[in-house]
Amino acid sequence: MSKPLDLVFLWHMHQPDYRDYASGEFLLPWVYLHAMKDYSDMASHFERHPKMRAVVNFVPILLDQLEDYEQQFASNEIRDPLLRLLERDNLDGLSTAEHKFILDSCFRSNHTKMIAPYPAYKRLHDLFRTLEAAGDATLSYLSGQYMADLLTWYHLVWCGESVRREHEVVVQLMSKGEGFDANDREQLFEVIGQVVSGIIPRYRKLAESGQIEISATPHYHPLAPLLLNLNSARESTPYSSLPQSQCYPGGRSRVAAHLTSALESHQKRFGTKPQGIWPAEGAVSTALLEVLAEHDCQWAASGETVLANSLRAASSSLPDRTRYLYRPYHISGASQKVHCFFRDDRLSDLIGFEYSRWHGRDAALHFVAQIEEIARKSASGDSPVVSVILDGENAWEYYPYNGFYFLDDLYAALEDHPVINPTTYGDYLAQHGKQGSFDFDREGKLPGLVAGSWVYGTFSTWIGSPDKDRAWDLLCMAKQSYDMVIGSKNLSKAERIAAEQQLSSCESSDWFWWFGDYNPSHAVESFDRLYRHNLIHLYHLLKLPAPAVLNHPLSHGGRGNEVEAGGAMRRGS
Incomplete structure (x- = not known):
């Protein structure tokens, strides 16, 4: 008989801000x-399967x-x-x-x-x-x-x-x-x-019943480790090119502002503070965990390759992944109280990219068998927790019937499984607590994190190519102008709030995701245009002329529709 195993799904729900703040119009639907x-559909699956538990991450x-x-x-x-x-x-x-x-x-x-x-x-x-x-x-x-x-x-x-x-x-x-x-x-x-x-009320009701835990992301989905330190991109890819700008001005205060706003948003909408944070793109660094710890966040999560890179940096070799992946970790120092979980990239990518080609029930049973095998291989005395983390929105259009039969069969198989316990990170930490605090003997320990994301364990999707680096330089230049104007105190309170909101939108990771000739040209054109429009409007709010370079595209794309999942998702490895 296999040993009990905890399984946490984290479904990440996110779209960047598509509004033109000048007109109030939505530029994309x-x-x-x-x-x-x-x-x-994702809410409906939980409502149909009331014993199914999971984390749902909503970006504010x-x-x-x-x-x-x-x-x-x-x-x-x-x-x-x-x-x-x-x-x-x-x-x-x-x-x-x-x-x-x-x-x-x-x-x-x-x-x-x-x-x-x-x-x-x-x-x-x-x-x-x-x-x-x-x-x-x-x-x-x-x-x-x-x-x-x-x-x-x-x-x-x-x-x-x-x-x-x-x-x-x-x-x-x-x-x-x-x-x-x-x-x-x-x-x-x-x-x-x-x-x-009805979307927000439905998820609020599911959270109030205890069926789901709702986590959050810093408000506008910024690539926080890069705002904190652009050079962190070289921790996982030492020879990556970087923007000409040496750093993002005031990055730490900007990350803290996004995080504070997210916590306030969550409290207002769901009546409680989120226990955990899914950083945008699963992008983490030791410096980011310190910021999360300062805001009393209990847990964060990232990709498997980030963990593997960090373990190699600490000991130069890795055991079999079943011996290190399925447990939480803490990082030495001020960030120690943030419990870190790492996704199983293979299982997550099966759902994101492979099972759409399978019969729904076959895929569901195959997935359950993979989890059972992990439980069977776990060492005596272990309490493995398997993390399956992916977009809750972008995979399903590649499935028949929007993935209905796959998820219906999967949740049905997991609800009463004798070995697999679907749970949430909050409940996992509470269950394995020891006199009010987590038993650190169950955790792995790391001296630090090699900064990276849930995509390849690097930041290469957002920085390190000419068009991405140019976009960062334009953002850094705009932030310098923002700091100068805000510091001069020549704007009214309302004007400062509008400028800060516009800056926040410009800091979203999504713009940098889409730059690159490996993406479909129609998507690159839309996001390129919106990014430049946002920067131009920021200069307008600051009462400054916008640089002429913003009148010309930064990136063109060019791979048509051949990019996997339309470019909206990337595999973990």
Whole structure:
């Protein structure tokens, strides 16, 4: 009989800030689309399986935007252009720009799983491709009815499987297939409003019941170790190129500000302080753990390769991974009270990249067998804890039915498993506590961390190439201007708050993620444009002229759609 084993899933929910603070408009629709499809489905799986336990990590800037959409639906003052078009009564009089915007937006879905299975939607796509091949001018022949059908189908396929099962109107519209009128689109719009507005209350209820633990990330998802020290990139990749800037000015105070804001956000929304922090991109360093310790964070997590690099730095060799991976660690010094967990990259990547090609039940049973094998191999007296950490939103569009059958079978298999105990980090620490504090004999000890992330154990996804380094230099330059203007005290309190909010958005890791010729050009173009727009607006708020270089793209991409998972996820190793 295998020994008992604790299993912690951490589902990371995140989108960067897509708002133009000058106009209040949403420039990209991914927050409400993932709410319809993924955040709703993930909540539904927990509701269907009340004995399933997990950690759900919400980045505060995502919650800010979900609440923004909730307010839009309540007031019917819609500031997302795609949603506005969906509910417009008459689509016959579209402007040229609106016409192009719909065509550019409404085929941005996984073709195999989200377009091809629906004959009516596929016909719209095939017609578009035929006309596009004949030249852009022919696209103007597409009618208002075509645009109505395209907008409707795009939103229908972004409805999660749980939404389809719980809202009859979605099935009715999918059965209708074409000829959608204003009333059809209004009904779909109302469903979207109900789903999006219900996301935060549903997860709050799950947390209050004790079924999930909700953790947080520093507010705008900054790459904190690099804000603290740009040279930390060379701890894992010694010969990495770096920006010309020697450091990010005032980085420690900026990390602390993001973290303080996140803790306040969590307290306000969920009525309690989060026990744990998932740092943006699982990016950690010894310096970051010290900041987390100062804010009384109990736990943090990162990638397996970060742990392996840190163990090699301490002892030059590694035992079998089953002997070091499945336990928490603490770091010597001021950060000792932060318990560090490290994901099993192989298991996490099976869900993120491999199981989408399997039959759902086969994948679920295979995963459970992998966990059972870890339990079987664990040493006598061990209390292994296996961490499976990945995006809770980006993998599912590559699965049939948005991963519904895989997750349903997986959770069902785990709920009453005799060996595997699905739990949370908070409960694991409480269970293995010793007179009110954790028994450090159960933990591994490290003299320090080799700084890195959950992607390859390095920071190469965000720094170390010409376009990424240039983007960092532009951010450092903007921060120097920010410090100069704020220090002069020439801005009003309201103006200082607006400038700080804009700076926070510029510090998000997401902009740097997408720079690089290995990413699809359409995604790089969108994020490049938004990053430069954010920096330009920051200079505007500081009442300074923006550098002319911000008028030109920093990166172009170029790999089309061949990048794995569309570039939105990376493997751990």
